[in-house]
Every structure is written in structure tokens, then in C-alpha cells.
Amino acid sequence: MEDSGEVRLRVDVLSLFPRMMDSFVAESMLARAICRGLLGFSSRSIREWATDKHATTDDRPFGGGAGMVLKPEPICRAIDELRRENSRVIYLCPDGMPLRADLVKQLAQERHLILLCGHYEGIDERVRERSVDLEISIGDYILTNGVLAAAVLLDAVVRHVPGVLGAEQSLLQDSFNGNLLTYPQYTRPEVFEGRRVPEILLNGDHKKIDDWRKQQQIERTRRRREDLFGKYENERENSKGIGGLHQGGAAEQF
Ligand SMILES: C[S@@+](CC[C@H](N)C(=O)[O-])C[C@H]1O[C@@H](n2cnc3c(N)ncnc32)[C@H](O)[C@@H]1O
Numbered sequence: 001m002e003d004s005g006e007v008r009l010r011v012d013v014l015s016l017f018p019r020m021m022d023s024f025v026a027e028s029m030l031a032r033a034i035c036r037g038l039l040g041f042s043s044r045s046i047r048e049w050a051t052d053k054h055a056t057t058d059d060r061p062f063g064g065g066a067g068m069v070l071k072p073e074p075i076c077r078a079i080d081e082l083r084r085e086n087s088r089v090i091y092l093c094p095d096g097m098p099l100r101a102d103l104v105k106q107l108a109q110e111r112h113l114i115l116l117c118g119h120y121e122g123i124d125e126r127v128r129e130r131s132v133d134l135e136i137s138i139g140d141y142i143l144t145n146g147v148l149a150a151a152v153l154l155d156a157v158v159r160h161v162p163g164v165l166g167a168e169q170s171l172l173q174d175s176f177n178g179n180l181l182t183y184p185q186y187t188r189p190e191v192f193e194g195r196r197v198p199e200i201l202l203n204g205d206h207k208k209i210d211d212w213r214k215q216q217q218i219e220r221t222r223r224r225r226e227d228l229f230g231k232y233e234n235e236r237e238n239s240k241g242i243g244g245l246h247q248g249g250a251a252e253q254f
Pocket of ligand 1: 091120136140147
């Protein structure tokens with residue numbers, strides 16, 4: 001799939017399975033972002049940069065052991081060709097830094113990401129030393145190859161590229177904003193199998209609705225995510241301190 005127009009973010013994905021990624025971006029928000037020229041995208045096979053007649057991209061590990069390792073030469077040639085002055089080369093790997101909401105937001109500020117996806121036992125370590133800027137994991141489990149991880153990263157990052165979502169307000173009410181999970185959502189019908197929508201959402205008092213939603217967020221985060229709730233409380237304490245200095249101790253508004 002090709003892009004057109006002025007792009008906010010360009011993403012080139014390097015893998016052994018370029019069609020996997022192509023099919024992922026052919027639907028929904030990513031497809032729209034490409035069509036509207038906000039996202040520039042290509043999915044390329046590392047084999048394009050192999051030079052022997054079998055287009056070899058992997059070999060046995062030095063020192064023995066199971067599986068194969070992706071060779072350095074084709075990957076480094078690919079990166080050297082695609083890299084520009086403002087590029088960030090990211091290797092998706094289980095031993096990278098965890099992908100979290102704050103990192104996602106930072107990546108959405110970049111202009112060009114090259115997402116490198118491994119396969120088999122991974123890539124030759126020298127590629128990581130020579131050509132990779134950031135190593136990112138999408139969780140503590142092992143995937144067969146990095147394409148799914150790149151798809152997860154791309155999907156999460158593109159939501160934060162200005163203009164992509166349309167209703168940017170929805171980013172603010174998403175989980176992880178301000179270290180809180182989201183609040184419960186309801187739509188019609190008002191009663192479903194005997195379960196009523198909470199009365200407060202029906203009365204049109206937006207101040208009360210906002211307060212109720214905030215309380216729901218706090219309670220849900222406290223029950224489900226002790227780690228996040230701890231951060232939320234810390235920040236609340238700190239901002240009270242700052243508020244005390246700058247606003248004469250004004251209490252935080254919920
Ligand atoms: C089978 S894995 C290799 C795992 C490697 N032997 C290890 O233990 O770290 C093959 C490729 O899948 C990708 N991958 C697997 N799990 C991942 C994860 N949790 N996050 C990001 N990428 C992952 C990486 O690109 C990796 O090179």
C-alpha cells in the first residue's frame with residue numbers, strides 16, 4: 001500500500017513477512033491514516049537486501065545451540081538505505097524496554113521510525129550495537145516473529161499522531177492517562193437484560209457525570225492495578241505540594 005500527500009510520521013517495517021504487516025494496515029484507522037496522507041508506510045522484506053542467489057537471510061549460531069539467527073549484512077544494508085537524518089531505528093525484541101503509554105506518546109513525536117522485526121532466535125547482536133537506537137518489548141512472552149509486535153507499536157503510536165483519530169478528546173479518557181484506568185461506558189438501550197445504565201449518566205448534569213467517572217476511574221485502578229494506583233497517588237501528593245507553593249494550597253479538583 002502506498003501513501004500520498006504530506007506525512008506527519010513515516011514508518012518503514014523490515015521483516016521476513018512483509019505481507020503480514022501489509023494486511024494489518026489495510027484496515028481501519030491505519031488504512032485511513034495512510035489514505036489521508038498522515039502516515040507514510042512501507043513494509044519491506046529483509047530478503048531484498050540479500051545478495052546471494054538464494055537470498056539468504058539467516059545462518060546457524062556461532063557456539064552452537066538451537067535455531068537460526070538473522071545475518072547482519074542484509075539488515076544493515078536495509079537500514080543504511082532507509083535511514084535518514086531524523087530516523088529512529090527500533091528493534092522489537094522480548095529483552096527490550098517495555099512498551100508503555102508514555103513511550104508510545106514520545107514515539108508519536110518522531111518523524112520517521114524504522115521497525116525491525118526479528119525471527120527464529122533473533123538477529124545478530126552486532127546489528128543491535130551498530131544500527132539500532134531503541135529496543136522495545138511488547139510484553140513478557142515470546143512471539144514467533146516481530147511483525148505482530150511492530151503492528152502493536154504502530155497501532156498504539158498512530159492514535160497519537162495529530163489528526164488521525166478525529167476525536168482527540170478520546171485520547172484523554174483512555175486508560176493510562178494520568179495513571180488511571182478508564183471509566184465504564186454505556187450506550188442504548190437504557191435497560192439490557194434487567195441491567196440499568198447508572199442513573200447519573202442520564203440526568204445531563206455534566207459536572208456530576210465528570211465527578212462520577214473520575215471516581216469510577218480511581219476505584220477501578222485501585223482494585224485492578226496496585227502499581228498504577230501507587231503512581232497516581234504519588235503524583236497527586238506531589239501536585240498538592242506544587243499547588244501549595246503556587247496556588248496557596250488550593251485543593252485538587254475531582
Ligand atoms: C522467537 S523470537 C526470539 C526470541 C529470543 N530468542 C529471546 O529469547 O529473546 C523471534 C523474534 O520475535 C520478536 N519478538 C518475540 N517476542 C517479542 C516481544 N515480546 N516483544 C517484541 N518482539 C518480540 C523479536 O523480533 C524476535 O527477534
